[in-house]
């Protein structure tokens with residue numbers, strides 16, 4: 001998944017906000033509200049854990065794609081673009097996790 005893929009998907013997710021609930025999976029999920037989206041994120045995270053425990057690479061990729069997709073739906077529903085997450089990750093590139101941890105304590 002490249003940054004373009006994320007942006008393309010974000011645009012589709014945005015467009016689903018004005019779609020009828022019965023016309024698409026994402027529109028239906030939006031119509032169920034934030035808790036339903038959070039539930040899917042939790043379920044998909046669990047499926048990633050199970051796939052990793054099974055140790056089948058294709059399964060891990062498939063389940064991580066499901067997890068990323070549902071976190072993208074959550075970002076869209078919260079009015080956020082995936083670029084904000086990419087920027088945050090970029091900010092951390094080259095810094096040690098220990099430095100990051102120390103800076104969080106000040107927040």
Ligand SMILES: N=c1c2ncn([C@@H]3O[C@H](COP(=O)(O)OP(=O)(O)OP(=O)(O)O)[C@@H](O)[C@H]3O)c2ncn1[C@@H]1O[C@H](COP(=O)(O)O)[C@@H](O)[C@H]1O
Pocket residue numbers: 009012013016023024025026027040065066069
């Ligand atoms: N990338 C995805 C994507 N990944 C996973 N899914 C759906 O997410 C669900 C995964 O949940 P589960 O594995 O729990 O399967 P399920 O039992 O069918 O899920 P539930 O009905 O219980 O929620 C499945 O229904 C998948 O079809 C996705 N649905 C849509 N997209 C993208 O979102 C775009 C918009 O989708 P629509 O809103 O359907 O047009 C599409 O063009 C795709 O690019």
